[in-house]
Amino acid sequence: MVELDFDKGGGLLPAIAQDAETGEVLMLAYMNRAAWENTIKTGVATYYSRSRDKLWVKGETSGHTQQVRELRFDCDADTILLKVVQLGGAACHKGYKSCFYRKVENNEAVITDEPIFDPDEVYKK
């Protein structure tokens, strides 16, 4: 039984989702123990939403769930790494494949990626 150090993060540990094929880092979210256990049980990435203060099966609104291919944790057992297949091709709620679509250049933000979907369409705002 894998025991993570949930106490260290006040109940929440950071979880990095990485594209299982390309290795691209898609996003970072947080898991509590229930999210971790649900991810293991279902094979679908489940996080804890800090803004909504509840369990969050990523993709429950957009249909863009993350199918977990591999689950790792770090030396201190306080960070989680998921290798996933991202359904719909985009992890970011702004429509990009990765939430890290901006890089820093000369201390300015530069958008390097193209959006895959239109958030206004998908979330029906």
Added chain:
Amino acid sequence: MVELDFDKGGGLLPAIAQDAETGEVLMLAYMNRAAWENTIKTGVATYYSRSRDKLWVKGETSGHTQQVRELRFDCDADTILLKVVQLGGAACHKGYKSCFYRKVENNEAVITDEPIFDPDEVYKK
């Protein structure tokens, strides 16, 4: 000027270090504003050590610094992604290339990697 949301993390944001060549996720640590600014200024990954409660130029003890090739941040400006060249070849204080040297299989931890250095040698314990 890139403005990150340091307030959100109580002054500390998670920072993911990824191998610039292979895309392997090496580690996750935290940055405060001073660490972020020092990383940009020097091109060497600088974190904030939560256990030692001070700025931490990764590798200052082991010599295994991280040369930053690219710096990214996410949609909510509350997570940092660094693409780095890891000097010494190992990011983990336990001697592994990546801190994520264990995966979960049937709810058990399985070590999948080989250590690159002996921590007792490097840290002269």
